[in-house]
Amino acid sequence: MTASNPIPPVAFLKLWQIIGNPKAVPPIPALIPIGRTSFLNGVKSGKYPKPVKLGVRTTAWRVEDIRSLIEKLGA
Template identity: 60%
Template sequence: MFDSKNNLPATGYVRLPQIIGDRKRGIPGVLPIGRTTFLTGVKTGKYPKPVKLGARSVAWRVEDIRALLELIGAEA
């Protein structure tokens, strides 16, 4: 089930294209920033750390992304 406000599932994990979007595949993002900016923010601790799902696969907890969106909304 997806939240109609920001296209995030109610629980679980989301991949990077679901967070920042992917114009080529028509996936809308919930954060209006680029890939490099987001990954730099993860590295510096500004954005949540991913969870390793496999040897070459990472995702972010939906709860962490929702908390980030609330924090950014409070700052704006």
């Protein structure tokens, strides 16, 4: 990830990488400026992509799904 292109071509993104975390050091900017609950409700309703379960306590989203969501929201 670089400053000009914060999204890697192939990867998994955790929730805080998608919605950002201003309290982190350094702060993590949001790819999609939305709250956690709103994002998770959107996932539940089918508006946003479903996550992938990587482990018992690890959930992430495919970067391809988030990239297409950003393009769709921008259109």
